[in-house]
Amino acid sequence: MHLTSSFRLFPALALGLLLAGCYSRSDMKGETSAAAPPAETPAAEVPKETAAAAAVEPPAAPAIPPAAGPLAQVNVFLEVSGSMEGFMPKTGADASNTRFQQHVAQFLSEVNRSSAARKTYFRIKEKPYRDSYQLLSQTVRGGIQQPASSTNIPTVLDTLVSGYYAPNTVNVLISDFIYSPKNAGAIPYISTDVTDALNRTQRADLAVSVYGYTSDFRGAFYPALKTAVKKINSCCDTAIPYYFWVIGPADAVRRFDAALMERQPGQQAHFGVKYPVPASSLLNRFQNVGAWYYGEKDASKRAAGAAYHTVAISSVSTKEPVEFVVGLDLKTLPGLYRDVNYLKTNLKLRAQDTDAKISSVFAANDQTKNSSGAENQYTHFVKVRVTKLGKAARPLQLMLNDQRPAWISQWTTKNDSNINQAGAKTFALSSLVDGVAAVTTTEQGQQPVFVVPLILQPAD
Template sequence: MLNKKRQFFKKITSAAAMAGVLCLIACSSEKKNESATENNNTEEVTATKAKTKVPAAPAVGQVNVFMEISGSMKGFMPASNGGQITQFQETLDALLATVQQNNQLGKKQFYEVSEKISPAEYSQVSKHLRYGLEATASSSTIPAMLDSIISNYSQPNGVNVFISDFIYAPANGRAVNFVTTDIYQVVAKAQQQGQAVSIFGVTSDFKGTFYPAVKTTRKTIPNCCDSEVPYYLWVMGKPEQVQLFNRQIMAGKFVDEVHIGFEFTTPVYSVLDKYLPVGNWYCNSSDTGCRAITVSDLKTPLEMVVGLNLTSLPASYTNEAYLKKNLKIQAENSDAQITGIYTAAQFRTQKGVAGENTNPLKPYSHFVKVKFSKMAAPEIELQLSLQNQRPAWVQARTTTDDSQINNAGGKTFQLAGMVAGVERAYGATNNSVFTAIIQAKKE
């Protein structure tokens, strides 16, 4: 009997020991599995993070800068000027340094242009710009230089920047009468490649010899000039690349601009019925804001304010003078007219707006007041359009005789003709920058 009890306890002990071993194995395996699961989860999270990349900011792929260094440019970069620098030197030195250092721009390549186009290091261009041109050469004609740049240096992911005084002085003097056609034929190549053109105009003091296109009495004007002399920067490339470059580099630096070959999207806009409303009407709101109104009656003339966000447009389209001249309203069967155009800052000071909640105004940069007292149809369409007109500065800086620069002031021979050549290449005359449509119907 005693032996049986001993055997019984021995079996229990063995079973317990075996259970303990199994438990240890199972627990260990379980922990390993948990650890493996944790590692797998960690790897999955890491892999997910690796796959989820923050999208890079849009960038210009390549920038080619071409600076003319022929004799006509020496007055902008005089080698000896009593220790003084010209406005050209000051402006371009800062601009080209910004191009060189900007991380949002891809590859940068600099060129100097005279009889031919030659690649140059930034340091060499900077040296000539800062310390002047000791020796200069004659140059090719403006059409020939543009043709070479457009034909040989254009790329789909970049821009070409050409800096020149744009004095058109062909070997045969009679050819100056055909500047529009010559520019058209060259720029048409850019248009066919899907490029657009931005032209920036600026003036600078000039210390040296001036080479007029019109050589009526003398071929050169030494010790020039009593007034500032114009020069230009042409930015050429795919429209989206040029717009990126202009926003990153050119914005706010030049007052005079003209942009040809671009298509601009309709800006964000909405009728604002809480600000300065007059008359019996109300908004039919939607997810895009108020772009349709219902008119109860016109016993009192209807007045409303339309907010527009014009921040994506070049500054030349949004200055006060341009908007007042070129922002139009059209509406058949109505006498609609624009009675006021305001910047955001100006609008906030208007009686009836100042002191009110201005949060709804934040999406808009400009405000347009519209008034009408007639609806000769149950429903009308109001079209607010910004006309794409050649800026007034182009004509103001144009001359047909630049040999009188000391008397007539700094102007560029046939500048308007050159711009007309670009416009002809793109068919860019009397078209609209954008059109914002508002529906109005009778109740």
């Protein structure tokens, strides 16, 4: 988020030193006392980007509980500082465009067609400026006409959480998220700046989903860390990352992610979002080994669609192990948590008085989907192996730990002044994410994505 080498994303601690044209928390406070913004002006009546635009006062947050069904409000914020011009170059003679332009134009169209009651669109310049869908889409396709001199990540996040946060509402911020502290001594405080910005209004149910993408880039690239160069012209030989951050109450973020963001192939990470426990069951006629059966009292009735979670073992030993499979229906979870490699690494089994361990994790295939057995109800399967059992019933917990995905560290660089050699990376991305995680992690630590309770017991 920047334009020139002297205007980059300064830390929140240095906001008071920003030159005229940048906006601060005090500017935002002055706007919040005004009435909510008017309904979207028709495209024909909205002044073009070359004309002066009026800053939009953030709406007051209604005191209503979150509602199921369509969202009440979706706000889309697109950064239009100089650092974004390479993603949205002005249309040339060959009329070619970047992957960013294709992706964001399609996304804006999907938002505009969504069932959300109200959609509003903003350009992030010195502050949020109201746009119509048509004009924001035109900016994406035709290029930025008047880039902002500077924008500041902590200030933008503070503004979104303080002024546009409401029940049943999400804010989507589209940006390169390049945060450049004013001096190298402030770099260790990047995560603190982000945490303070998101936490200033202490939203108890705050959630943030981060989506990462890469695009070809045509223009000047402004490194965050200027150890060698202040500007790289005619960049870039490598793809450059950009991000969608979905910010809002946990339930609203979860529903928006499921409705729209799962259609956007890319990397993802989720902070503070809560998910219902997925449907699950033991499957006694699917790859089961050894002497065991359902331990529920009504299991003999075998009701259609019934779920079972108690394993009654008749006999077990090292030579005669027991293996059972738990079916999981993960279709309502984000793609990150459905990825088999992620599941293999982060699914854990907590057990007592037994050596029960996960032996394999795999996804549904054509055979399971077309089967007449209960396995056709599930998207994923976890096989558990047991060779030792206690003398009484003991609980098992199958849990999916919520670990930061590896792509975040892989996309992070400490020096982006040689971006063509470094590849698709963002300066201090891990620090930005650290700042988000600090706000959304509870005092008890990072909570698991879900926990499926099971019981392991000797047979009667």
